[in-house]
Amino acid sequence: MLTEALVIMFFVTGIQLMVPILLAALGETISERSGVLNVGIEGSMLIGALVSAIVGIKLDSVVLGLLLGSAAGVGTGIILAILYVARGIDQIVTGLLFNIFALGFTGLLHNRFIGGQVGPTLSPFHVPLVGDIPKVGEVLNRQNILFWITLILVFLVYYLLNRTWWGLYARAAGERPHAAESGGLNVNQLRYPAVILGNVFAAFGGAALVMSSAGGFVPGMTAGRGFIALGVVVVARWNPFLVLASASLFGLSQALQFIAGQLDFLDGVPDQVWLALPYVVTILAVLLSRGSQYPAAVGIPWRRAVAGRA
Amino acid sequence: MNTLLSLFITLVIVAVFILAIGANPWDAGRAIVEGSLTKKLFLGQTLMIASILALTGLAAALPFTSRLWNIGGEGQMFAGAIVAVSLGINLPEGTPKPLFIAVILVGSFIGGGFWGFIAGALKAWFGASEIVTTLMLSFIAIFIANYVIADVWPDPFSQKTVSIHDNAQLPEIWQSANVDISVIIAIVAAGLAWMLMRGTVLGFSIRAIGSNPNAARLAGMSTSRVTIITFFIAGGFAGLAGSVAVAGIFDDLDINFSSNFGFLGIAVALLARLNPPLIIPAAFLFAMLRVGSNSLQAAADISPTLGDILVAVFVILLMVTGAIRFRYAQNVTN
Numbered sequence: 001m002l003t004e005a006l007v008i009m010f011f012v013t014g015i016q017l018m019v020p021i022l023l024a025a026l027g028e029t030i031s032e033r034s035g036v037l038n039v040g041i042e043g044s045m046l047i048g049a050l051v052s053a054i055v056g057i058k059l060d061s062v063v064l065g066l067l068l069g070s071a072a073g074v075g076t077g078i079i080l081a082i083l084y085v086a087r088g089i090d091q092i093v094t095g096l097l098f099n100i101f102a103l104g105f106t107g108l109l110h111n112r113f114i115g116g117q118v119g120p121t122l123s124p125f126h127v128p129l130v131g132d133i134p135k136v137g138e139v140l141n142r143q144n145i146l147f148w149i150t151l152i153l154v155f156l157v158y159y160l161l162n163r164t165w166w167g168l169y170a171r172a173a174g175e176r177p178h179a180a181e182s183g184g185l186n187v188n189q190l191r192y193p194a195v196i197l198g199n200v201f202a203a204f205g206g207a208a209l210v211m212s213s214a215g216g217f218v219p220g221m222t223a224g225r226g227f228i229a230l231g232v233v234v235v236a237r238w239n240p241f242l243v244l245a246s247a248s249l250f251g252l253s254q255a256l257q258f259i260a261g262q263l264d265f266l267d268g269v270p271d272q273v274w275l276a277l278p279y280v281v282t283i284l285a286v287l288l289s290r291g292s293q294y295p296a297a298v299g300i301p302w303r304r305a306v307a308g309r310a
Numbered sequence: 311m312n313t314l315l316s317l318f319i320t321l322v323i324v325a326v327f328i329l330a331i332g333a334n335p336w337d338a339g340r341a342i343v344e345g346s347l348t349k350k351l352f353l354g355q356t357l358m359i360a361s362i363l364a365l366t367g368l369a370a371a372l373p374f375t376s377r378l379w380n381i382g383g384e385g386q387m388f389a390g391a392i393v394a395v396s397l398g399i400n401l402p403e404g405t406p407k408p409l410f411i412a413v414i415l416v417g418s419f420i421g422g423g424f425w426g427f428i429a430g431a432l433k434a435w436f437g438a439s440e441i442v443t444t445l446m447l448s449f450i451a452i453f454i455a456n457y458v459i460a461d462v463w464p465d466p467f468s469q470k471t472v473s474i475h476d477n478a479q480l481p482e483i484w485q486s487a488n489v490d491i492s493v494i495i496a497i498v499a500a501g502l503a504w505m506l507m508r509g510t511v512l513g514f515s516i517r518a519i520g521s522n523p524n525a526a527r528l529a530g531m532s533t534s535r536v537t538i539i540t541f542f543i544a545g546g547f548a549g550l551a552g553s554v555a556v557a558g559i560f561d562d563l564d565i566n567f568s569s570n571f572g573f574l575g576i577a578v579a580l581l582a583r584l585n586p587p588l589i590i591p592a593a594f595l596f597a598m599l600r601v602g603s604n605s606l607q608a609a610a611d612i613s614p615t616l617g618d619i620l621v622a623v624f625v626i627l628l629m630v631t632g633a634i635r636f637r638y639a640q641n642v643t644n
Contacts, residue, residue: 083630087629089629092441093374093576093580096381100573100618101626103570103618104616104618104619104622108615111613111615228446234442270457270461272454272456272460279449280450283438283446286442
């Protein structure tokens with residue numbers, strides 16, 4: 001039966017599942033706007049998740065887990081920025097290999113240091129006024145503080161990219177690096193912070209995944225969320241507010257698997273259909289956003305020497 | 311020279327890492343080599359895994375040459391495996407072995423090829439980023455495999471299907487080491503891929519589009535047709551890897567049969583510089599790391615995923631030191 005409780009449950013879970021994807025997608029938006037396609041966000045998410053789980057378990061602290069988990073993104077960001085920007089090696093291939101590395105690295109550390117242990121997790125966070133709205137309040141009252149932080153980050157990322165000088169310069173580096181350099185900007189110096197910030201967001205997303213669920217780590221637990229985020233960014237046309245909208249679509253499509261079992265009119269449908277649904281939705285969404293164009297210089301390493309010739 | 315340098319730096323980095331987590335790098339290294347080569351059965355296992363990695367390596371190498379990022383080898387392999395197990399269970403038991411094997415190999419090639427074709431067609435017709443679609447299709451293929459295992463032909467005792475008929479199992483060529491014709495399949499596939507790339511119009515188009523898509527278009531090549539065919543063939547190779555697993559190694563479809571073989575194929579292709587003949591030694595090296603890593607837990611208390619770390623760090627360093635290079639079409643910015 002499709003009861004009210006079930007519908008509320010659906011939105012509660014859907015929004016919870018949206019948060020990690022949204023964080024990764026916001027990070028990817030910053031990185032791609034500056035001209036760097038970071039396929040390695042999946043790996044950064046995994047490493048952020050692992051670090052936050054280890055810290056959470058060993059120090060029994062959610063806050064430290066989240067902080068150090070996100071800080072792990074600074075580390076992966078610096079490594080990836082050196083590879084993508086300073087060395088200028090192929091971004092797609094490097095990102096893919098980084099994901100293989102992260103899968104092995106987190107699997108090994110998980111196996112050696114925490115295994116199946118679980119740590120503390122976040123409890124729901126009540127916001128006055130909003131929580132009193134009927135129905136909507138019931139959904140929002142059961143979200144933890146990360147949902148609210150992420151919502152604020154959507155505005156901050158929009159402000160950063162569209163209302164600050166750095167944002168304007170970074171977008172120039174992503175669209176017309178030649179023009180940016182002619183205008184006296186240093187393209188690579190703009191891309192470093194964008195890549196690092198993007199990975200911090202992804203690692204924060206991984207940490208959010210841990211702290212909003214069981215507080216433990218499972219090898220490969222991001223399950224392609226980083227790649228879904230790559231799709232989300234395309235669908236959202238690199239606009240943070242549309243990123244919020246499309247990430248919530250994916251969160252909700254993931255939530256369907258948890259309520260489908262309780263709806264009798266869906267009885268004959270195998271579970272795998274619901275499990276596969278978010279991935280199908282990603283493909284369809286990418287298909288429907290045909291006109292969506294990557295920033296012009298995405299994926300191409302910038303070399304100053306080239307500027308002279310062009 | 312740069313290759314040796316990369317190998318050296320990789321070993322130093324990984325050794326320091328192993329020391330940092332409180333284990334012994336020397337024990338780890340010895341465990342990998344002994345666990346992959348010293349016993350007949352280990353060597354046999356290495357050869358079989360190398361066959362799978364060579365095929366998934368080809369599945370990455372062909373499209374990568376055209377700068378099409380097929381990262382869905384994993385799913386294409388699962389699609390091939392699903393076809394192989396369906397045929398192996400359901401064709402009449404009395405089917406003569408050569409016919410049975412031929413049907414399974416062709417079927418799994420088409421199965422994997424179809425899965426690749428979807429991504430190629432979505433790219434060619436709708437401009438959908440193949441990085442996103444191939445990976446999403448991989449997850450979907452794995453869920454279909456899950457369904458086949460759980461609901462269609464389930465083995466009552468574990469997470470796999472019932473066994474395929476005896477006549478469907480690939481004939482062995484080295485009985486005492488459990489090595490079958492998969493090794494030959496992989497070598498023949500690499501040979502065919504090499505002939506395709508060097509001796510046919512299609513291969514020329516794939517290379518031309520990879521080095522300069524605009525020039526290739528101006529020369530009258532249809533990029534969308536080449537994209538679709540390339541993805542089909544690449545998926546077919548990965549599909550064959552699936553039949554090696556099902557009809558060669560396991561005799562059933564086991565949900566855990568792949569330890570990221572599809573993804574490791576990408577690393578194999580890169581180490582081989584996307585050159586089909588070099589895929590064979592590259593696949594052997596990474597199969598050694600992979601099979602040898604299984605002994606790590608017992609010998610040095612390190613989990614087998616160390617093999618993946620070694621592979622990834624090594625290939626990234628090969629690119630950093632310039633041992634592997636990619637060319638860029640610089641005109642994209644204007």
